[in-house]
Amino acid sequence: MTNWTSALYVGSVAHSRLRPFEHSFEYRIYTLLLDLDELPGIVKNLRLFSHNRFNLFGFADRDHGPRSGTDLRRWIDGHLDEAGIDLAGGSVKILSFPRLLGYSFDPLTIWYCFHADGTLRAVLHEVKNTFGEQHCYLVPIDGSLGHQFDKELFVSPFMDMEATYSFAMTIPAERLSVGIVQSDREGDLLRASMRASRLELSDRHLVRVFMSHPLLTLKVITAIHWQGFRLWRKGAPYRRRPAPPAHPVTIVDRSRAAETTP
Numbered sequence: 001m002t003n004w005t006s007a008l009y010v011g012s013v014a015h016s017r018l019r020p021f022e023h024s025f026e027y028r029i030y031t032l033l034l035d036l037d038e039l040p041g042i043v044k045n046l047r048l049f050s051h052n053r054f055n056l057f058g059f060a061d062r063d064h065g066p067r068s069g070t071d072l073r074r075w076i077d078g079h080l081d082e083a084g085i086d087l088a089g090g091s092v093k094i095l096s097f098p099r100l101l102g103y104s105f106d107p108l109t110i111w112y113c114f115h116a117d118g119t120l121r122a123v124l125h126e127v128k129n130t131f132g133e134q135h136c137y138l139v140p141i142d143g144s145l146g147h148q149f150d151k152e153l154f155v156s157p158f159m160d161m162e163a164t165y166s167f168a169m170t171i172p173a174e175r176l177s178v179g180i181v182q183s184d185r186e187g188d189l190l191r192a193s194m195r196a197s198r199l200e201l202s203d204r205h206l207v208r209v210f211m212s213h214p215l216l217t218l219k220v221i222t223a224i225h226w227q228g229f230r231l232w233r234k235g236a237p238y239r240r241r242p243a244p245p246a247h248p249v250t251i252v253d254r255s256r257a258a259e260t261t262p
Contacts, residue, residue: 004038005033005035006093007200008201008205009031009095009172009176010029010199011195012026012028012194012195013192014193015227018188019186019187019189023227023230023231028213029216030196030213031095031098031196032057032095032201033094033176034093035091035092036093037091042201046202047203048203049098049201049206052069054101056100057098057099058099058104059099060099060104063099066248072092072094085113085121085122087116090121092111094109094111095112097109097217097220105128105130106128107128107155107220108127108128110169111124111126121141123139123141123147123169124137124138124249133244135250136249137152137249139252140251140252140254142254147252148167149165149250149252151165154241154242154244157238157240158231158237160184164182164184165180166181167179167180174198175195175197175198177193178193179191180192
């Protein structure tokens with residue numbers, strides 16, 4: 001047993017497109033919640049997990065934030081300061097699919113930013129598409145975890161850019177959940193959710209999920225393309241990809257961080 005707050009979560013992801021036709025799927029996943037301050041101790045105690053080095057499981061700084069390999073804590077603290085948020089030395093935890101045999105792809109990585117008193121002060125949603133692009137949405141949290149913001153990054157050629165994301169979340173504990181609704185002027189377009197249960201982060205549990213969910217990261221990218229093909233076969237119109245946003249991080253106005261329940 002360890003006293004880490006970092007953990008392994010096992011559960012499922014579900015997507016349901018609502019318009020102009022219904023299209024749904026669900027698959028099993030696992031993900032890691034990593035406290036950035038705990039990474040040195042995790043690497044020291046686990047044989048199957050590495051930080052910025054090749055292993056069966058891993059976490060690489062260059063996959064996240066500025067994607068340059070620079071210090072992630074310094075990067076997020078800089079953007080929090082820009083948003084007027086001071087954690088007073090509190091923890092930052094990242095919920096992300098791990099690198100697996102050196103390969104990583106995660107459509108949505110969530111950063112939980114806690115004040116030293118334990119309260120959640122901000123969430124950063126790091127969104128990636130299959131074209132190698134990324135955009136981050138930094139959301140100040142003032143009590144309610146429900147929030148919404150406008151879509152800035154092209155994610156799917158089968159979805160318009162004129163849309164809004166609404167989130168309903170829980171703080172990771174024994175269980176975690178994330179609910180997302182993408183909507184436009186006509187109403188809801190897409191509902192997505194992730195629900196998972198906590199396991200201790202250990203070599204034994206890493207072996208278990210590797211055996212029960214083989215090649216997870218490859219499965220994720222394959223599933224995205226397969227579901228895109230199915231949408232194309234159903235007649236979904238294909239949209240051209242616009243240029244990505246000029247600024248890599250959008251700081252969401254506090255007035256948009258209103259309670260919402262997808």
